[in-house]
Every structure is written in structure tokens, then in C-alpha cells.
Amino acid sequence: MDVTPSAAAPVVRLIEEFHKLPGVGPKSAQRLTYYLLRAPQDEAKALAQAILEVKEKITFCSICQNVTDRDPCLICANEERDAALVCVVEEPLDILALERTGSYNGLYHVLHGVISPMDGVGPEHLKVEELLARLKDGSVQEVILATNPNLEGEATAMYLGRLLRPLGVRVTRLARGLPSGADLEYADDLTLTRALEGRQEMG
Amino acid sequence: MTTPRIYKTEAIVLRQRKLGEAGKIVTLYTPNYGKLDAVAKGVRRPKSRLGGHLEVLTHTAVVVAQGRNLDTVTQAQTVESFGGLRADLHRLSRALYAAELVDRFSPEGAESYHVFQLLLATLRRLVSAKNVDTVLRYLEMQLLGLAGFQPQLARCVNCERALAAAPSHFSPDAGGVLCPSCGPEGAGSRTLSLNALKVMRLLQSGSFAEVSRVRVASALAQEIEMHLRAYLIHVLERDVRSAAFIDRLRREDFWQPAGVSS
Ligand SMILES: [Zn+2]
């Protein structure tokens, strides 16, 4: 590949943009950039368009805060799902993991993060107010706290537990089938199903 | 100290951040090598043998392999997990504050035996101490001393005269106490009560056992916390972020009905 220094500025820029993405190191950023340089024009255009479309068409569900292209989202709008049950997760990816198990039929609530005091992330930065608003009319009977079984996930669950319990709603936590330090996102279906079924009252 | 290519060390995990596919970078505090960052591969996968042994606030024994850019943790075994911290939001919030403070005070690779022992003792105290905030004040003052920022509490920082038994001023800018005739100086200094001065001196030169025997009323505890926080912000040139969460828990306890705080 022949990239002269004067032509390199856009290349450098694209490498930098890729490098900003989670999980993309400098090497991968270079590889992706040079792949696209060699790829047909159409492929590059399709990628660029898909990125723009995601930003333009995808919003957050006004009920569960999940990413969606319609509001309310497909899960919240599905009347066959149990609206008395709300499972609180950190990220939209966790919903994918739980849906994959096929063993959960309630609704969700996405916090979009976890409490991380050292990084300056407090409850006010998460979708906590939105969760409290959902509990006001009394139709939700149980909130399952499905944050990750690591320190920040546990801290978030404890914080929410003490916030929600006085409201009279049943608050449960996923069972200890998931080893500590692990992410929900990577758990297999069977482990997740067991963790859901064995959920316990927060004490 | 030159570090061997593969080395074994005790460590306390100060913090973590996600790295790539299922990995993390852990910030470790060690007795001999100071603070260091190391890659822990695959720890976010449930089958990882390392993950549970590298959680934040774990005292762990690790084997680290030096890399060109970053070191890698190849083995980890929990020594002490401080379960009592993880089950109680008040204790946990203080422990996170302790870890952040040690992180902020420690440039990478600096000699660290005493700081390591201080942090370890602090985490153990936080598991069971009746007053978790006293544990933090002791940590703050001791850490300031170890880092060479010991505030001057014996005499006036300006005229160097011994302090009389009277209220004086604490000035973060000046690095200690200003006597009534020298202070207040500038906007940064605040009135320092005689009792606060006495307790702060004890925090500086007493043992933790001595400190914990002193009963400190809540208004006095608040005053001491205010002076120390102002001084820490001055020394570190930034806020200690975890303090906001502690403040929040206190506020919410205040308006929550009794008995529901965990
Ligand atoms: Zn929804």
C-alpha cells in the first residue's frame, strides 16, 4: 500500500476515530482503516450510512430506556409480557444476553451505567429517576436487580435496594450462580437462567 | 528497585477499567513496586480463573509478567476479600474513598511499603469500625505525612510561635495553622477550634488505637473533615471524587425513614 505522508492525514484521522471505540486498540484501529482503504467504495459507504442511521433513527425507549427505533420499544409494547416484573440491567447488551435465555418474560430497565464513585459516576448520572417514576402507579410488583456481580454492580444493587424497598415493591437480586468479577454479557444461557430462577430477596 | 521479568507480589486492587474483548486493566498497589497497572485478560468471562481474585478492594497475591508496554497478571489468589465491606454501602463507600486517595497520592513506581500497610490496615478497620469516618480521617492525615505534606499543627506557620489554647485559623495555602494575630489570611483559611486542633494533632502523631478512644461529637467531626478536605484538595489540586458519594449517602440517610438504610 502506498500512502504518502501528505495523503496520510485522513488515514490518521480514521485510525484515531476507530481507536476511540471501546475494545479497539491502536493495532486494530490501523487494521480496520487499511481494510477500508482497500475495500470497494460501496462497502465503505454502507458502513458510513449505517453509522449515521443508528444516530438518527435510534432513540431511547421512554419507558425502559433501552435503545430502540420505535417508542415504546418492542419489549415494552408487547402485551404478552409480564408488566409487573422489571429487571434492572446496566447496559442494553445485558438485555440481549437475558433475552437469549428465553426464560424471562417480564420487562426491563436500563440504567446506562453503574455507580462508580472513583470515576465520579453517581446515581444522578444513571436512569434512576426514570426507574422511580415507573414504580409510582403500583403496577410493578417486583424489581430484579441484575447488575454485574462485581464491586460496582453490587454497590449499585445495594444503593437501589435501599432506595426501592421503602416503596413497598419486592426487590430481588440475581442468584450467586455468576462468579464475582464476571460480566452478565459473557454468561452462558444456562447460568443466566439459573441466576434468574434462583433470585433472592435483597436483605 | 529493578523489577524482574516475572515477579510475585502482594497487592491491593485500587481500580479497574475495561480493556478490549472481556479484559480489564487493573491498578494494583504493592508493598515493593508501588502502584502499577497490569492487564488481566478475559476476566469478564464467567469461566475466568483470575476474575474473582482481582476485584477492586481485594488483597491478593499475584504473579505479573512484564511486557513491552503493560505488564500482565498471569496468576492471582485472594488473600483477604473484605467481605464485610462489600455487604454494607456505608463501609464500601469509605473503602472506595480510601482506594481513590491512595491512588491519587501515589505516582507510579514510587516506594510504598508504609502506604501499602496503611491502606491494608484501613480496609481492615473499615470492616468493623464503629465510626468509619474516623478511620478515613486517620488515613488522610497519615497519608499526608507519608507523602511529605504533613500540615504544620504545632506552631503558627507564619510567626512560628507556639499556639496558645485559643481558636486559630487553618490555612491550606499556608500549609497549617495561623495563630490569631497572624490569621486569617486570604479566603482559603477557616476558623479552627481548639478541640479540632487537638484531634488533628492526635490524628497526626497518635496511633489509631489512641485516636479511636477519643469521642468526637458530630459537629467537631464535621469541622475536622472540612479542614482536611480543603487541605487535600489544595495538595492534590483536585477533588477526591468518591467524597461526593459519601456525602450523598449521608444526605439520603437524613431524609429516609429510620431503619431502611443498609
Ligand atoms: Zn422499552
Ligand SMILES: [Zn+2]
Ligand atoms: Zn502567628
